[in-house]
Structure formats: structure tokens, C-alpha cells
Amino acid sequence: MSEVLNHISKSPFTRKIEDAKLPRRFNQPMFTIYNGRTDPVEHVSHFNQRMAVHSKDEALMCKVFPSSLGPVAMRWFDGLRAGSIDSFRGLTQAFGSHFITYSRVPRPLDSLLSLSIQDGETLKTYSDKYWEKYNEIDGDFDDIAISTFNSGLPTEHGLR
Known part of the structure; x- marks a missing residue:
């Protein structure tokens, strides 16, 4: 000791x-x-x-x-x-x-493409999950972020 x-x-x-x-x-x-x-x-x-x-x-x-x-x-x-x-x-x-x-490893941009709203999931929950993942990506991809967010919504959704 x-x-x-x-x-x-x-x-x-x-x-x-x-x-x-x-x-x-x-x-x-x-x-x-x-x-x-x-x-x-x-x-x-x-x-x-x-x-x-x-x-x-x-x-x-x-x-x-x-x-x-x-x-x-x-x-x-x-x-x-x-x-x-x-x-x-x-x-x-x-x-x-x-x-x-x-060390935090930045997520690749394509990790946003795998996200979509699940059956029974609210828009708020999907939105929170999406933007949390978006904030883990390094770089300026605002234009891509909006389009991938929308493509994760069902075709009949009003926001799409």
C-alpha cells in the first residue's frame, strides 16, 4: 500500500x-x-x-x-x-x-436512410428519433436531411 x-x-x-x-x-x-x-x-x-x-x-x-x-x-x-x-x-x-x-464516432449520412416511421409510431417520436440521429452526423447536410426525413414518412402522410 x-x-x-x-x-x-x-x-x-x-x-x-x-x-x-x-x-x-x-x-x-x-x-x-x-x-x-x-x-x-x-x-x-x-x-x-x-x-x-x-x-x-x-x-x-x-x-x-x-x-x-x-x-x-x-x-x-x-x-x-x-x-x-x-x-x-x-x-x-x-x-x-x-x-x-x-471517442464518439460520427454516424455516416446513410444511417438516415434506414429510418422510417413505424406502425403506431407518432410523428413526434419519429421526428425526435430522426433528428437525434441527424445530430450525430458530422457535416452540413440540411437539404439531404429534409428529403430523407420526408421519405421516411408513409406516402399518404400529409407532411410528405
Whole structure:
């Protein structure tokens, strides 16, 4: 147990980051805690938005980031080699590389073509399902989205 505690007490940050003084009146924002099973890019993006005012302060960004990590991600952080992180970019790249299997993969455009309103399904339910899937597609396909939405409706439907 003491060996494990000794290892996690060693900072993965370089001396430059460790020795940097933090702002006197820094109030840490509340973060969504990363559980190790969601998109790491989305987590870093959320973190960056919360810390936008301080984004130029590398040391602060590095020192605060671990407070946004849950138990699984903290085990990863605690396992980083002492002195191996010298920038926020390096930290987030290491984080993203480790949790890459949970990265969101954009859906292909043709996933919209497989959607159609089911028997007994309301227009609202179909619409919610369709637009949720549409929002998972990267790119600007508004014109195609409307036509595939309509083609998923029965021929006799008034919207079609």
C-alpha cells in the first residue's frame, strides 16, 4: 500500500508546471466529472469552456484538470510517469490517447436512410428519433436531411 501511495504522490507534471504560482483569486468552476466511459474529446471541450478565462495559463489548466476526473480516469492520471507532462496540450493528448476507445464516432449520412416511421409510431417520436440521429452526423447536410426525413414518412402522410 505504501508503494502505491508513494507512486501517486509523485506529480506527472514538470517542475515548470509544479512551481508555477496559481492566480490569487481563482475560483474553480464546477466540472462534469469524467467517468472513463464517455467521449474524451467532449470532456476536454467542456473543461476548456469552463476554464476559457484561464486558457492561456498552462500551469493552472494542468493543475485543475485532474479535479474533473472520476475514479477510473484518476487511476490513469496517477499512473502517469513523474515529470512526463509539460503542457496542457500534452496532458489532453495523453488523456485522449488513453480513452480513445470511448471517442464518439460520427454516424455516416446513410444511417438516415434506414429510418422510417413505424406502425403506431407518432410523428413526434419519429421526428425526435430522426433528428437525434441527424445530430450525430458530422457535416452540413440540411437539404439531404429534409428529403430523407420526408421519405421516411408513409406516402399518404400529409407532411410528405
